[in-house]
Amino acid sequence: MKHFIDVRYLVQQAKNILKSGSPTPVFGMSSLEKLALGLRESSQNSKTTTITKVGKDETLAFWQSDMIKVTKWFTYFDEFQLLPFQLRIQMIKGIWRVWSRLNRLATSMKARRQQICEDNMMMIDLKEESVVFHLSKTQIDLSWQSNYNVEQLKLFGYRYLDEKTELLIQEIINLEPSDVELSYMLCQLCFYYLGKRFQGVLQEIADRLLEVLSNNLHDYYMNQMGCSKYSGRIAGLMKINNQIQKGIYERRAKAELMKIFDVFFVEYSDPEMFVDA
Numbered sequence: 001m002k003h004f005i006d007v008r009y010l011v012q013q014a015k016n017i018l019k020s021g022s023p024t025p026v027f028g029m030s031s032l033e034k035l036a037l038g039l040r041e042s043s044q045n046s047k048t049t050t051i052t053k054v055g056k057d058e059t060l061a062f063w064q065s066d067m068i069k070v071t072k073w074f075t076y077f078d079e080f081q082l083l084p085f086q087l088r089i090q091m092i093k094g095i096w097r098v099w100s101r102l103n104r105l106a107t108s109m110k111a112r113r114q115q116i117c118e119d120n121m122m123m124i125d126l127k128e129e130s131v132v133f134h135l136s137k138t139q140i141d142l143s144w145q146s147n148y149n150v151e152q153l154k155l156f157g158y159r160y161l162d163e164k165t166e167l168l169i170q171e172i173i174n175l176e177p178s179d180v181e182l183s184y185m186l187c188q189l190c191f192y193y194l195g196k197r198f199q200g201v202l203q204e205i206a207d208r209l210l211e212v213l214s215n216n217l218h219d220y221y222m223n224q225m226g227c228s229k230y231s232g233r234i235a236g237l238m239k240i241n242n243q244i245q246k247g248i249y250e251r252r253a254k255a256e257l258m259k260i261f262d263v264f265f266v267e268y269s270d271p272e273m274f275v276d277a
Contacts, residue, residue: 001265005268010064013068014092014093017071017072018081030219030220032184033180034078035186035187036180039182050132051131051133052133052137053140054139055140056144062126064127065126066099067092070103094193094198102186102244104122106182106186107124108169111132112169121135153263156257157254162244162251164243180217180220181233185237188241193276255276
């Protein structure tokens, strides 16, 4: 029997945020610089808690935080805010899980720089606090969505976290991207995914938005960083994004296999939000 999970509250929260717009109007910055500002303002928690178990309650808290953060962040993007309201909602619903993948890696990178967490640990920002957990030692409780435990699910190729999570965090640490570069990475990852998944009008919009940000990034390198030869830098950023994209497609193939065997018994009120989750 399927277990129904109502996620309409997540969509409603996103709608409320989009209607409110960015917290503070920002002038004199490019769209990419505004997104970088939004990225900094989204991670200002002073309290950090270490957790040893991730179950239903923790997962729902992660989802709520992800939806709020990605929606607030995109309100800093003027060109995005000019799109029709329903189109913006559709885009947020399509990319929120993809956005959170890279954002969690970046958050963990910053936490390690500040010595808030150690190697093989991940940090996730929630509304009131940040939580830290070990990548391999944390107890993962999936009993609320599957009759199989974590070890049994590995037989289907399932991993709660991507196997390359630690490697990707280390690569980001070595690259040391600025908030401007991270903002571009997040948008490139999301808009590329959006275009490939939905095609048509959404692909055209995604390409147009990314072109704006690509021009902003060029100006950033040339005028702020004084760097005219930045192709190697871009290649490093895209190498990380390409690995995340590859991981998404690999998980999709495994998800199809698990559907055949009815591995998970949860059903969401908006299934499209959890494609490639």
